[in-house]
Amino acid sequence: MQFDQLLQYSLSGLSTGAIYALIGIGFSIIYNATGIINFAQGEFVMLGGMFTLLFLETFKLPLWAAIPCAIAASTVAGMLFERLAIRPLRQPTPINLVIITIGGSILIRGLSMLAWGKDTHAIPPFSGDDPISIAGATILPQHLWILAITILIVFVNRFYFYHTISGKAMRACSYNRRAAGLVGIDVRRMVLFSFIISSAMGAVAGIIVAPLTMTAYDVGVMLGLKGFCAAIIGGMSSGMATVVGGLLLGVLESLGAGLISSGYKDAIAFIILLLILFIRPQGLFGKAESERV
Amino acid sequence: MRFRFIQFLAAAFTLCIAQAAVAAAPIKIGALFAVTGPAAFLGEPERNTAKMVVDEINKAGGVKGRKLELVTYDTAGDATKAVQLATKLIKDDKVVAIIGPSTTGETMAVIPVVEKEQIPLISCSAGSKITDPVKKWVFKTAQNDSLAVAKIFEYLQKQKQNKVAILTVSDGFGSSGREQLKAQAAKFGINIVSDDTYGPKDTDMTAQLTKIRGSQAQALIVWGTNPGPAVIAKNAKQLGLKLPLYMSHGVSSKKFIDLAGDAAEGIRLPSGKVLVADVLSNSDSQKKSLLAFVKDYQNHYKTEGDHFGGHAWDAVMLIKTAVEQGAESPAAIRDQLEKTKNFHGIGGTFNFSSQDHAGLGKDAFVLVEIKNKDWVIVK
Numbered sequence: 001m002q003f004d005q006l007l008q009y010s011l012s013g014l015s016t017g018a019i020y021a022l023i024g025i026g027f028s029i030i031y032n033a034t035g036i037i038n039f040a041q042g043e044f045v046m047l048g049g050m051f052t053l054l055f056l057e058t059f060k061l062p063l064w065a066a067i068p069c070a071i072a073a074s075t076v077a078g079m080l081f082e083r084l085a086i087r088p089l090r091q092p093t094p095i096n097l098v099i100i101t102i103g104g105s106i107l108i109r110g111l112s113m114l115a116w117g118k119d120t121h122a123i124p125p126f127s128g129d130d131p132i133s134i135a136g137a138t139i140l141p142q143h144l145w146i147l148a149i150t151i152l153i154v155f156v157n158r159f160y161f162y163h164t165i166s167g168k169a170m171r172a173c174s175y176n177r178r179a180a181g182l183v184g185i186d187v188r189r190m191v192l193f194s195f196i197i198s199s200a201m202g203a204v205a206g207i208i209v210a211p212l213t214m215t216a217y218d219v220g221v222m223l224g225l226k227g228f229c230a231a232i233i234g235g236m237s238s239g240m241a242t243v244v245g246g247l248l249l250g251v252l253e254s255l256g257a258g259l260i261s262s263g264y265k266d267a268i269a270f271i272i273l274l275l276i277l278f279i280r281p282q283g284l285f286g287k288a289e290s291e292r293v
Numbered sequence: 294m295r296f297r298f299i300q301f302l303a304a305a306f307t308l309c310i311a312q313a314a315v316a317a318a319p320i321k322i323g324a325l326f327a328v329t330g331p332a333a334f335l336g337e338p339e340r341n342t343a344k345m346v347v348d349e350i351n352k353a354g355g356v357k358g359r360k361l362e363l364v365t366y367d368t369a370g371d372a373t374k375a376v377q378l379a380t381k382l383i384k385d386d387k388v389v390a391i392i393g394p395s396t397t398g399e400t401m402a403v404i405p406v407v408e409k410e411q412i413p414l415i416s417c418s419a420g421s422k423i424t425d426p427v428k429k430w431v432f433k434t435a436q437n438d439s440l441a442v443a444k445i446f447e448y449l450q451k452q453k454q455n456k457v458a459i460l461t462v463s464d465g466f467g468s469s470g471r472e473q474l475k476a477q478a479a480k481f482g483i484n485i486v487s488d489d490t491y492g493p494k495d496t497d498m499t500a501q502l503t504k505i506r507g508s509q510a511q512a513l514i515v516w517g518t519n520p521g522p523a524v525i526a527k528n529a530k531q532l533g534l535k536l537p538l539y540m541s542h543g544v545s546s547k548k549f550i551d552l553a554g555d556a557a558e559g560i561r562l563p564s565g566k567v568l569v570a571d572v573l574s575n576s577d578s579q580k581k582s583l584l585a586f587v588k589d590y591q592n593h594y595k596t597e598g599d600h601f602g603g604h605a606w607d608a609v610m611l612i613k614t615a616v617e618q619g620a621e622s623p624a625a626i627r628d629q630l631e632k633t634k635n636f637h638g639i640g641g642t643f644n645f646s647s648q649d650h651a652g653l654g655k656d657a658f659v660l661v662e663i664k665n666k667d668w669v670i671v672k
């Protein structure tokens with residue numbers, strides 16, 4: 001085993017992992033605000049990529065303009081989803097909500113298939129595709145974009161949740177919805193906020209990854225599942241733990257494919273998911289929850 | 294005597310009416326295509342082409358005065374659905390022959406039905422096992438995987454590159470390709486030094502490629518359908534992989550070049566002749582059919598016809614030719630199909646016989662290279 005090979009595996013893993021992390025954070029934000037797992041999260045990743053394509057090719061916008069438009073459009077889709085599918089529910093038991101998000105994801109995927117067809121599409125990279133060599137391993141400029149944007153989003157997230165009123169209110173909802181409501185926090189609004197934030201983040205993930213992986217109406221399924229794994233490893237925290245979870249997952253997958261067998265790449269992700277759920281359901285870094293009376 | 298004559302006239306008259314009634318009734322052909330679902334990239338052009346060809350035939354007056362009627366159903370790539378729809382075509386629609394399904398899995402599921410009901414099936418999928426061993430009622434128009442593999446290996450042998458790495462997708466198409474690659478390697482004196490797979494939805498294959506870079510391989514063969522191979526091409530460029538890259542006929546459409554962009558340059562792959570129809574030599578026996586198909590498809594659907602659509606073109610035309618020869622019942626059509634010789638279609642030149650229901654030879658494929666975003670024939 002040569003060093004440059006190992007380095008390549010790790011670098012590839014880190015950049016894929018960063019995407020998993022972004023999607024995973026989307027999962028945990030909604031989970032923390034509402035207590036549900038939004039299985040439509042992967043579809044917002046897809047929408048990000050597909051909307052970018054729409055603005056690029058149909059409206060002929062330049063890339064720098066198409067990206068914010070695509071994020072805005074996906075965010076609107078996220079808002080509509082919350083308003084039309086989540087909020088009207090009379091008895092929002094978690095199981096009902098989870099089933100609704102699964103239904104929603106199938107609907108969004110179906111509509112996208114009708115709107116954009118079944119083909120895979122490519123999006124141009126943000127800044128060229130000349131590989132950058134690092135000690136024998138190579139990455140693309142797009143990988144740097146992915147890592148940088150992920151780091152940026154994690155910091156913005158942290159700032160929002162710990163230093164703004166609405167961020168603090170959202171955290172309050174996640175600790176205890178009822179109590180948050182009693183002190184005057186509009187819980188339903190916070191739920192809407194959580195959908196807005198996570199759909200925007202999903203869209204960003206979808207856009208920055210599209211130049212590498214290409215995009216189609218059905219890319220959301222696998223990416224969503226991997227993001228979910230990342231969130232579970234991170235114990236559904238909306239901070240660093242999920243990021244580490246995503247990176248860990250990416251690197252393990254890449255090392256597994258390179259050193260053991262590429263056939264087991266996805267199996268590795270899901271074995272980790274199952275192990276965590278069985279052995280440490282609170283996440284790799286979480287403390288066991290204790291009920292205080 | 295006179296009575297006899299009247300009787301004769303009456304008989305002739307009824308015959309004429311019967312003839313007219315038959316002439317009015319269209320010949321019903323069933324079609325099963327995966328128009329939606331994961332195999333839609335096959336099913337959609339196939340359905341479009343089948344409809345187009347049947348329309349054209351009818352516009353030109355039908356076959357021997359009878360119109361063709363195409364009954365198409367969407368299987369969504371689902372074998373269970375394909376079986377149900379095949380039964381429906383036979384029992385309710387009473388078709389005389391069935392075209393499709395689009396994938397090998399569906400075809401294998403439908404075979405017992407058509408064998409039992411004795412309806413000829415012309416499959417548009419590529420798996421070798423469809424016609425090997427020969428089934429009485431089953432034919433196919435898609436080129437066997439084995440022919441594509443042989444085309445690549447033949448070229449590698451000429452180039453004296455005998456250590457290859459293979460990277461195949463973990464679905465039906467990939468595993469069938471992988472089997473063929475491994476089975477035929479020895480025959481061409483080729484040694485597979487690295488054998489890897491990737492998932493159909495994987496987004497990064499640098500790990501597999503890094504492993505291959507560290508192996509002894511002199512060439513890399515990738516077996517998959519879009520978008521995986523395009524991702525691999527980009528990853529290979531990122532890693533600066535020096536190995537010559539070969540791909541399967543699964544990506545032989547313009548779409549692949551669009552997706553892979555600059556990374557597609559220099560990739561070689563076996564392809565049906567549709568892609569290179571305009572640069573084929575005039576002596577090529579398929580050229581006339583190919584150009585007609587490409588032009589028609591362009592006129593009807595405003596996009597380029599690919600060889601997937603070509604499979605349906607061949608299937609409809611084979612049935613048309615059989616009917617022209619006087620076959621009308623399912624059994625007669627089957628017998629006539631089996632006698633087809635030198636049919637210059639889109640997929641190749643078909644020669645069916647009782648031992649061969651695939652009917653194509655190695656000349657069905659040409660090896661092409663991507664140069665300046667276009668296809669060039671490799672000599």
